[in-house]
Amino acid sequence: MPREALRGRGFKGAITMIGDEPHPPYERPQLSKAMLLSADAPVAYIKQPRDWNEALGVRLETGTAATDCDADRRIVSTADGRSFAFDRLLLATGTRPRRLAALDGGPLHVQYLRNVEDALRFRRHIAARARIVIVGGGVVGLEAACAAAKSGCLVTVIESEPRLLARAFPASVSALVADRHRSHGVQFVFGSTVTGSTSHSVRLGNGTEIPADLVLAGIGVTPSGDLATRLGLPSADGIAVDANGRTAVSDVFCAGDAALQWSRCHGRAIRVETWANAQNQAIAVAANMIGEINAYNAPPWFWTDQYDLDIQVVGDMRDADHIARGDPASAKFSIIAVRGTEVVGGLAVNAAKDMAMLRRIIAANAKPSRGDLESPGYDLQTALRSQ
Numbered sequence: 001m002p003r004e005a006l007r008g009r010g011f012k013g014a015i016t017m018i019g020d021e022p023h024p025p026y027e028r029p030q031l032s033k034a035m036l037l038s039a040d041a042p043v044a045y046i047k048q049p050r051d052w053n054e055a056l057g058v059r060l061e062t063g064t065a066a067t068d069c070d071a072d073r074r075i076v077s078t079a080d081g082r083s084f085a086f087d088r089l090l091l092a093t094g095t096r097p098r099r100l101a102a103l104d105g106g107p108l109h110v111q112y113l114r115n116v117e118d119a120l121r122f123r124r125h126i127a128a129r130a131r132i133v134i135v136g137g138g139v140v141g142l143e144a145a146c147a148a149a150k151s152g153c154l155v156t157v158i159e160s161e162p163r164l165l166a167r168a169f170p171a172s173v174s175a176l177v178a179d180r181h182r183s184h185g186v187q188f189v190f191g192s193t194v195t196g197s198t199s200h201s202v203r204l205g206n207g208t209e210i211p212a213d214l215v216l217a218g219i220g221v222t223p224s225g226d227l228a229t230r231l232g233l234p235s236a237d238g239i240a241v242d243a244n245g246r247t248a249v250s251d252v253f254c255a256g257d258a259a260l261q262w263s264r265c266h267g268r269a270i271r272v273e274t275w276a277n278a279q280n281q282a283i284a285v286a287a288n289m290i291g292e293i294n295a296y297n298a299p300p301w302f303w304t305d306q307y308d309l310d311i312q313v314v315g316d317m318r319d320a321d322h323i324a325r326g327d328p329a330s331a332k333f334s335i336i337a338v339r340g341t342e343v344v345g346g347l348a349v350n351a352a353k354d355m356a357m358l359r360r361i362i363a364a365n366a367k368p369s370r371g372d373l374e375s376p377g378y379d380l381q382t383a384l385r386s387q
């Protein structure tokens, strides 16, 4: 976390954190996991407000949006009319859910899952055994489907692609995940979009009506770039940063979901919407804000928990050859993505040790041979030893 990294490096100056949510910072991964799976799971606050002020000496300004920024005068203004001077500014504005235009404002309640209030609201619907249509078979939608199905809700997932998580998962893993959901009663409609609703159903493009009390839309996010725009920084695809987290405006940095950064595995600049990136890029950028030169280039990594499946993905699985390890039938295996001589991605199902190695192999740009990777007894650690 940047403010802890700053204090940890001996930074004695003033730190102000401005956030538009009414809460102190908290962990979002729990919103679609623990908070939905248990009726009394608490919000996973990163620290209590007192710790920010007393232990870290951070001025925490919650419930107020930063609405303007003057780079020349070095002042951030907030919606409630206040101004904050800065020497260095970190934009960590994250993303907001993409709206489901076809249903928003219609007769059926549509909700999103981005913040504490969303999770508490969805949890109440789960407890009431609502009939739930989830639009978007991505990680957040599927984790919500998992929690709702486990609580006995009737759940239908509408996915516009022909399979689940097509950008991150090989087809075999998409099928495994879909099967697990089906075995818990979740129904899927693939290759379809929603076009409208009544007060008790969702209408699909082919005219089919699916009974529903509630729609959860998980159709992706867009970067929150209003402040960047005020600084003259393009932000539609994310706020572009260099390896040190610097934007094109002097002394203005960006980290986390909002940052558009180069990824070696992908061969292009991408936004990385993962918890690990939000934490580790922010730590690296914090150091750069106080004069260190600390390039951040960790390969993107995320996890998702669904039923008995712990799935982790590192790097980029697309447009690559896939080498399987382990036993898919026992739902404990990994898949390594190789492009030319480079390991560019990895996916592990209930195989955390493989994933720990693959993250290190990709970060180190180690180049084990295909023959080695294909050999069932090959110890991935060997690839690192030969570095």
Ligand SMILES: Cc1cc2nc3c(=O)[nH]c(=O)nc-3n(C[C@H](O)[C@H](O)[C@H](O)COP(=O)(O)OP(=O)(O)OC[C@H]3O[C@@H](n4cnc5c(N)ncnc54)[C@H](O)[C@@H]3O)c2cc1C
Residues within 6 Å of the ligand: 018, 019, 020, 021, 027, 028, 029, 030, 031, 032, 064, 065, 066, 067, 092, 093, 094, 095, 113, 114, 115, 140, 224, 226, 227, 255, 256, 257, 258, 272, 273, 274, 275, 276, 278, 301, 302, 303, 304, 305
């Ligand atoms: C339900 C859910 C489950 C997830 N599960 C996983 C998971 O299992 N694994 C994983 O790796 N990742 C997961 N993620 C992703 C992970 O939580 C994000 O990558 C991470 O939260 C990004 O952190 P961030 O600080 O960049 O942005 P955010 O967490 O979006 O925080 C940005 C904050 O800035 C505020 N803000 C925006 N604009 C302004 C402004 N102008 N003024 C003031 N405040 C502003 C926003 O309201 C928000 O509070 C999940 C995300 C969600 C929503």
